[in-house]
Amino acid sequence: MAGNSQRRGAMRKPGTKKGAVVGSGGQRRKGLEGKGPTPPASMRPNHPAKKRADAARRQEAARQQRARAAGNQPETIAGRNPVAECLRAGVPATALYVALGIDADDRVRDAVGLAAERGISVLEVARTELDKITQGALHQGLALQVPPFDYAHPDDLLTAAEETGRPPLLVALDGVTDPRNLGAVIRSAAAFGAHGVVIPQRRSAGMTAVAWRTSAGTAARIPVAMATNLTRTLKDWAKQGLMVVGLDADGSVELDDLSLATDPLVIVVGSEGRGLSRLVRENCDATVSIPMAAGVESLNASVAAGVLLAEVARRRRLR
Incomplete structure (x- = not known):
């Protein structure tokens, strides 16, 4: 085989020929083939949209790391229906995660639209990454990051109530463990003019996304405080002139005879099963029962609280 050298008799070893060859070797055909749909801007290397998305992911990861370090980690809501409901209810959120290649239905479109309107970061992530974020929950390609709730101090509730010029009306929950x-209760408290809700630090439901969703967003309009010791908080409020009334099936007074309704008042709602704890009951000025038809044992804690709050509001309007 002749080589490419000008020297006489120069030879090239087989399989080492350089330079142009006969035909295109299929390169032209490959060049004419389509390369598929153009990827989203947030996935194109060096595109400004991808840089912004990467920066948002880094910021969110850093925020989660700070939250974990503080022992107060945000909550992740998974699933198309729960996410859409939370956004419609005005639940505060920091990020909406959408899986790449998701089959967008009305719930996905609504969630993305609501998040964009409220300035919530919408982040496209791989399904494997979303699996990690939701810890293996059934997310259906959609998840919402909810920050830890910012609780008020119990003293702030009384201060805010006194500034309204109306007799304070506060609600305390004693061991209510169901976030719904x-x-x-928060929704009823807001509807009937209460000035705030307080929960104990232990053995109580917290302001999770489920509680937010059930409150229909009213938790953003009424302060919710957390007490280190609920009994001590009730004693402090009693010293400042508030009457403490506990809901109890065997109450000392029936709802129809609650003359304390127009006074500065704290309504205490007991747990779903055992009702008021012993210490809390001992610090109540009165316990009130709700008259019911024969054969009905008791009402759900939140329903009973709504009935009592409605009666207090009615008496205050007629005052």
């Missing part, structure tokens, strides 16, 4: 009951 907590959210429902």
